[in-house]
Amino acid sequence: MSPQLIAPTIAVHASFLAAMDEFRADGAAAVPHSNLARELRTWGDRWVTAEGFAEYVELTGGVSSEERADGVVPKTTLWWVADGSYLGRVTFRHTLTESLLNYGGHLGYAVRPGARRRGHATAMLRAALPVAHHELGIDPVLVTCDDTNTGSRRVIEACGGIFEDQRGERLRYWFHQAAATAGQRP
Numbered sequence: 693m694s695p696q697l698i699a700p701t702i703a704v705h706a707s708f709l710a711a712m713d714e715f716r717a718d719g720a721a722a723v724p725h726s727n728l729a730r731e732l733r734t735w736g737d738r739w740v741t742a743e744g745f746a747e748y749v750e751l752t753g754g755v756s757s758e759e760r761a762d763g764v765v766p767k768t769t770l771w772w773v774a775d776g777s778y779l780g781r782v783t784f785r786h787t788l789t790e791s792l793l794n795y796g797g798h799l800g801y802a803v804r805p806g807a808r809r810r811g812h813a814t815a816m817l818r819a820a821l822p823v824a825h826h827e828l829g830i831d832p833v834l835v836t837c838d839d840t841n842t843g844s845r846r847v848i849e850a851c852g853g854i855f856e857d858q859r860g861e862r863l864r865y866w867f868h869q870a871a872a873t874a875g876q877r878p
């Protein structure tokens with residue numbers, strides 16, 4: 693079965709742990725301002741057990757409803773899963789703080805190192821945009837990447853992101869729902 697974006701689930705525990713080992717070996721735990729890095733550090737010892745993973749899945753699958761004083765905004769996380777195997781994830785930040793508007797954007801995504809360069813990130817972003825537009829009501833959607841992140845830049849451009857500008861190291865692209873709908877017409 694082709695991969696799908698699904699809510700976090702305990703059903704993929706083994707492949708999730710294998711993916712996290714790959715991320716760690718790839719240096720993901722040392723990336724600054726990264727949710728994945730924070731999770732590798734704080735959950736790495738806990739999600740190995742069934743109970744710890746269930747707790748993590750429950751937290752990750754939930755939506756925090758309020759913007760916090762420290763700038764954390766409501767977010768939704770979905771996992772990219774094929775044939776019961778964890779391949780990657782997308783995080784949707786429902787609103788933009790000034791820092792997210794300038795640098796972070798609405799979406800964050802990652803594909804496990806062992807599954808890269810097979811088109812997964814492109815397919816995952818393509819699947820994520822309608823979720824952002826239709827289910828979460830985010831329009832337009834801002835997606836950003838570092839100017840050195842060739843893979844992510846290609847993903848964004850392949851999905852039709854409209855380049856606005858570069859702020860610091862971040863390239864900023866917008867996706868408009870109307871454009872996506874027009875693109876689907878024959």
Ligand SMILES: CC(C)(COP(=O)(O)OP(=O)(O)OC[C@H]1O[C@@H](n2cnc3c(N)ncnc32)[C@H](O)[C@@H]1OP(=O)(O)O)[C@@H](O)C(=O)NCCC(=O)NCCS
Pocket residue numbers: 800801802803804807808809810811812813814815836837838841842843844846847850
């Ligand atoms: C960036 C990332 C999501 C790409 O995932 P992926 O599944 O390998 O991407 P795809 O297979 O869809 O590749 C899309 C294009 O980028 C190219 N590409 C992917 N990784 C690349 C790399 N490291 N260097 C150069 N090109 C790369 C692919 O060849 C493909 O090119 P094409 O359009 O000519 O076919 C993945 O490397 C990753 O998770 N990185 C760490 C987290 C991250 O950077 N997330 C993005 C935050 S903005």
